[in-house]
Amino acid sequence: MAFIDYYKVLGIDKTASEADIKKAYRKLARKYHPDVNPNDKDAEIKFKQINEANEVLSKPEHRKKYDKYGENWKHGDSYEQAQQQQNRSRQSHQQQGGFEGYGDAEYSDFFESMFGGGFSQRGRQVKYKGQDFNASLQLQLKDVYTSQQQVLTVNGKQIRLTIPAGITNGQVIKISGKGGPGTNGGPNGDLFIEFQISNATPFKRDGSNLYKTVDLNLYSAILGGDLTVETFDGKVKLNLKSPTQNGDQVKLKGKGFPVYKKEGQFGDLYITYNIKMPEKLSDEERQLFETLEKLQQS
The missing domain is CATH 2.60.260.20 (Urease metallochaperone UreE, N-terminal domain)
Structure with missing residues (x-):
């Protein structure tokens, strides 16, 4: 899969603040939401990219890894752990008069192989949780006076959701396991839904x-x-x-x-x-x- 620049997806630059990211995401999510663009495959793909971009850039720890490792940001912790182990191994061999370990080119190959086929540690592949998805749902105040069920379309999949009465504007709920698929048998990501409630009543x-x-x-x-x-x-x-x-x-x-x-x-x-x-x-x-x-x- 080709590398996707999440900053370009949201139409912001790398110096954007958290508020800028949130504003850009909400604007684009409303524009490309499947409920607004039924049966529009291009809008569906765009909506998925927008959610992926927001999931990464809206969380400082994810954004830091993305800025450093790009498309391999999910494996940043594994890479850094492996690098630390390699450095310790190199120091140990130097103290014992042995070889100095990987050269830069060799370590780069190691890095690529680790991300290409899944990092193997003692013959076992590391399991990675799938991508979390974010979506927004627009409702009227009268809609949340009673509990109700809705069917949402998120990334081409239909999800039946029970909306409890009394939910508030801006509230976010998590639906476990309804995000992207995991890697190497890891668990699916989660789906986070933010509720945007309009009030057209005299109350x-x-x-x-x-x-x-x-x-x-x-x-x-x-x-x-x-x-x-x-x-x-x-x-x-x-x-x-x-x-x-x-x-x-x-x-x-x-x-x-x-x-x-x-x-x-x-x-x-x-x-x-x-x-x-x-x-x-x-x-x-x-x-x-x-x-x-x-x-x-x-």
Whole structure:
């Protein structure tokens, strides 16, 4: 397989910061995601390369090895261990008056053979874990109010995923063994899915609590009475006190968002009242307010 420059894949240079890498990955992942490009083989290949590039460059320890060893970065630890053993062996032979070990050209051959056929230590090949994959999944807030199942296509493979209610924006979950295949019988890599949750509702979410502003007309705020409000899962009737002040808040216990992985547990819903003043008064209404003002002053 031809060498792939992960920096070029993400469209960044080698001095890019971690934030630059994350930004570039998210932009490209959204562009080439299989759900956006169904039955597009080129986009599928590109999406796979983007995930591989992000997996390597987003982790400082992997990036350091990649910068040093290029396409052989996965075997960097084995190479360095072998080099240390070779150096110790060379020093031992020198102390005993023996040969000095490998020359540079010979050691280079050793390096190539180690990565070409799998490093052999006492006749056993080292098992390497497969490449971890990263993917993103875009959902609406209403989609994660209840648990649901989805089928994702990652690198041409369909994966059935149960999404627990209450998952949060930016949360990452790991699906073990759904990454790239291992080498020399090693375990498969893992799949990491980041959730990007949009909110098109009138509710503001903070953890498992929800917040909503409800407009009141001036007369309802003064007189009070029954008020029907929308919650996330239906309507409830409230008793509005008389008078209600602008900015007053009430808490509806258990009417918030599901608590992640805690079946049957919900946060609270906080309702804040916003009193809307009338835009225009009739002559009769003005006279009545003037009468009220005099009553207040008496």
